[in-house]
Amino acid sequence: MTPAARVQAAIELLDETIEAAKREGAPADRLIAKYFKQRRYAGSKDRRAVRELVYRAIRHCGEMPKTGRAAMLGLANSDETLKMLFTGEGHGPKPIGENEVAAEPGTAPSWLMEELAKSGISGEAAQALLGRAPLDIRVNTLKAERDGLVLPEPGEILAAPQAVRLPAGTSVEQWEEYRSGKIEVQDHGSQLACMAAAAKPGETVIDLCAGAGGKTLSLAAAMQNEGRLIASDTDRGRLSKLAPRAERAGAGIIEPKLMNPGAEMDALEEFHAGADLVLVDAPCSGTGTWRRKPEAKWRLTPAQLAKYGELQDMLLDIASKLTKPGGRIAFITCSLLDAEGADRVAAFLERNPGWSAEEADIPLGTPRAKGLRLDPFQHDTDGFFVAILRSA
Structure with missing residues (x-):
């Protein structure tokens, strides 16, 4: 592929990414993989170059651009070498029109920037959310x-x-x-979050939102394969990926448990008030993972953010029913928004006056209300909020 053809390929992929963001479709990395699977003629250098262009353009734009071309024009306005490739030659993008509008630079949509600022994330800390993940x-x-x-x-x-x-x-x-x-x-921040949970050998531990089991495996290692470790989730597809991972890791104490949405306690009734630790790695907006999925900033809406908060409240309430007297909940979200961290903990403690928040014992983190925050700017990790809640 010529350099100009790579730019055109990136524009086409940006169009797909924008449309997918509107309808909650496939993430950008999957779209890129599919694109090149259908174009076997593209070499590894072409694939890397196009991928780099796509992610550079996504990171450059704050608001969701109208088209992939507008996104690439916005990037070209800060890169003269890129702008020179808009000639229409060699399967490249057509020349730039006199009245064409380029996407404006920025970090995220304005409403989301306001939410981040209210949560203490602005300036360099906000820009760091779109850096490159290690x-x-x-x-x-x-x-x-x-x-x-x-x-x-x-x-x-x-x-x-x-x-x-x-x-x-x-x-x-x-x-x-x-x-x-x-x-x-496993991201360093995720490892620290698991460390904060302080799972111990012989305990009964429930990973309430286990997914494919990344944190479950970390818990199993902390427990030294002694005790009971329940990996529960409502997503059969994600949970099915845990068994081969656990076998490879030698984590023999993991018990997968599929739950029905809205009837989670039915599957976990035997553990009512019986868990020493419940890990709630709650579904969230993922603002702390933008370094890996920068287009996620275009997928979130105020209504979706509110729904995440309601879901997190529900999961914390389920976790409180599973926790034995004196036991604990480790509440984790990969978000830097207070609406998915500090606010949820405050609401839980108000609903449950017998519970208290404890300081998480980890070597990194910045206090945030009743929990700790890890973020790309200060700690060079994915963004996390972590809180340890203790039952009376």
Whole structure:
């Protein structure tokens, strides 16, 4: 592909990304993979270059642009080399019209920027949400220890006890250490959030929103494969991915439990007031993960944000029924909005006067109301809110 043809390919993919954001369709990375699966002639350099252009344009635009071309024109206004490729030659984009409108630069839609600012995220902290995410791994202590493990490539030792940072793009899935379950890919912030939960050997622990089990595996390692670890979710597809991951990791105490939406307690009735720890890694807007999915900023609406808050309240109430007297809830969201963090904890404590919030014991984090916040700017992690709630 010529450089101009790469720009045109990026424009087409941006059009697809914008439409997908409007209708809650596939994420950008999946659209890019599908696009090139249908265009086998494109080489690896072409794929990397087009992918880079797509994500650069997404990060450059605050409001959702009307078209992929408008998004790319907005990027070209700050890159003269890119602008020179709008000639219409070599399968490239047609020349720029005199009255064409380019997308304005920005970080996120204005309403969302206001919500972030009210939550204490603005300026450089807001811009950092759209940086480039690193590649972090967790050494699985069921099979290895960070101090004694020699990896094919050296990495940076991080604050979490078993965390290592590697160069972005490292193909760890090809390593024997990954295939044998000695390491797992997990963001440093996610590892710290699991550390805050402080799961212990012999406890009864419920991962209420386990998904594909990334945090479940971390809990199993902390428990040293001793106790009961229930991995529950309402998504059969995501939960089905846990079993092979658990087998590879040697996590033998995990018990998958599929729940029906709206009837979660029916599946978990045997654990009523019986759990030492309930991890609520609640569905949320994902504002803390924009470094990995920058187009997510275009998918969120005020109404959706309100629905996430209602869902988080419901999950916390379920968790409180499952927690034994003196037990605890670890409430986690990968969001930097108070509406999905500090506000939810405050509302829970108001509904449950016998409960209290405790300080999370982790080496990084900034206090935020009754919890801790991790963010890309201050801690170079994905964004998280973490709160530890203790039953009377």
